[in-house]
Amino acid sequence: MSCGKRLAEQLHERGYRVTAQRTIILETIAHMENHISAQQVYEGARERLPGLNLATVYRTVESLKGAGMINMLSTGGEPMRFSLCDPEHPHSHLVCRECGSIFELEAEEIEAFARRVEETTSFRIDSVHLTLEGLCQICKQKPAAS
Amino acid sequence: MSCGKRLAEQLHERGYRVTAQRTIILETIAHMENHISAQQVYEGARERLPGLNLATVYRTVESLKGAGMINMLSTGGEPMRFSLCDPEHPHSHLVCRECGSIFELEAEEIEAFARRVEETTSFRIDSVHLTLEGLCQICKQKPAAS
DNA sequence: TTCGTAGTTGCAAAGATTTGCATAAACTTA
DNA sequence: TAAGTTTATGCAAATCTTTGCAACTACGAA
Numbered sequence: 001m002s003c004g005k006r007l008a009e010q011l012h013e014r015g016y017r018v019t020a021q022r023t024i025i026l027e028t029i030a031h032m033e034n035h036i037s038a039q040q041v042y043e044g045a046r047e048r049l050p051g052l053n054l055a056t057v058y059r060t061v062e063s064l065k066g067a068g069m070i071n072m073l074s075t076g077g078e079p080m081r082f083s084l085c086d087p088e089h090p091h092s093h094l095v096c097r098e099c100g101s102i103f104e105l106e107a108e109e110i111e112a113f114a115r116r117v118e119e120t121t122s123f124r125i126d127s128v129h130l131t132l133e134g135l136c137q138i139c140k141q142k143p144a145a146s
Numbered sequence: 147m148s149c150g151k152r153l154a155e156q157l158h159e160r161g162y163r164v165t166a167q168r169t170i171i172l173e174t175i176a177h178m179e180n181h182i183s184a185q186q187v188y189e190g191a192r193e194r195l196p197g198l199n200l201a202t203v204y205r206t207v208e209s210l211k212g213a214g215m216i217n218m219l220s221t222g223g224e225p226m227r228f229s230l231c232d233p234e235h236p237h238s239h240l241v242c243r244e245c246g247s248i249f250e251l252e253a254e255e256i257e258a259f260a261r262r263v264e265e266t267t268s269f270r271i272d273s274v275h276l277t278l279e280g281l282c283q284i285c286k287q288k289p290a291a292s
Numbered sequence: 293t294t295c296g297t298a299g300t301t302g303c304a305a306a307g308a309t310t311t312g313c314a315t316a317a318a319c320t321t322a
Numbered sequence: 323t324a325a326g327t328t329t330a331t332g333c334a335a336a337t338c339t340t341t342g343c344a345a346c347t348a349c350g351a352a
Binding site for chain 2: 105114135
Binding site: 162163165167168197198199201202205206209223225 | 328329333334339340
């Protein structure tokens with residue numbers, strides 16, 4: 001089955017309507033190596049769906065996040081960026097505030113943490129948004145910039 | 147020593163310049179019970195400093211975050227909100243996506259997690275931004291809305 | 293296959309946040 | 323305390339994101 005079709009099926013299973021816009025936006029995000037901004041999604045997806053509107057991109061990524069199909073990443077100051085969730089390989093982000101590089105972090109321990117929080121608070125946790133900021137191995141060896 | 151003076155001193159110790167804007171913005175955030183939006187900070191602080199500009203509020207909270215003096219909280223869709231860091235009592239947030247209520251979460255375990263990440267990745271972690279979303283005890287008992 | 297309902301989209305406008313630049317203020321040093 | 327350097331501020335404009343509303347479309351039921 002094609003990548004787009006499988007994604008559309010997942011969307012449907014989770015109770016979301018499958019539209020051309022959603023399918024194409026999802027494929028656009030899926031085919032990107034790195035995290036991609038709303039503007040980039042818009043430009044990429046519009047090549048295949050010229051009438052697409054930027055507001056639709058924003059509403060769609062919000063839905064896709066609700067469906068647990070994409071990750072959102074916000075690094076200080078810069079616009080939000082998105083990437084496809086890989087259910088086999090959940091992760092959180094490690095952002096270097098000096099050089100901006102992004103590392104991914106396995107989330108098993110965060111999952112375990114979330115389950116523990118559920119027990120102590122009676123919350124039902126749906127999504128864990130974790131971003132760690134700091135200095136990467138290279139930048140932390142340089143003298144402080146300021 | 148007054149609250150504002152103590153905060154200004156902390157700011158100075160961390161290498162940031164102490165200006166009237168920063169002091170008043172910091173006090174405005176400190177005197178709020180709950181998390182407060184940029185607009186609210188602006189309105190509150192402007193009563194004491196009429197010439198204050200909204201852009202300054204945004205730049206200031208960015209600096210204050212860099213200084214580790216405030217927490218930022220983003221709940222899906224809504225504008226960013228801020229609160230004073232309490233070093234005796236670090237915390238992360240638990241947001242109910244149904245009723246919007248916010249709970250605070252002790253962060254000892256997150257701290258421990260961050261230290262472990264430092265060991266495995268050679269990163270130096272400065273800030274941990276964690277927001278957990280889900281359903282609170284009350285909302286999870288209601289039937290699904292959609 | 294057709295119909296009805298509820299969820300989606302496009303558009304335009306509003307709201308939130310960031311940025312460039314000239315001016316002003318804070319802090320260091322003498 | 324005055325001068326010089328560096329950083330912060332205000333303003334206006336740009337950018338990013340959300341929202342209201344009318345038209346449209348997906349999809350379950352008939």
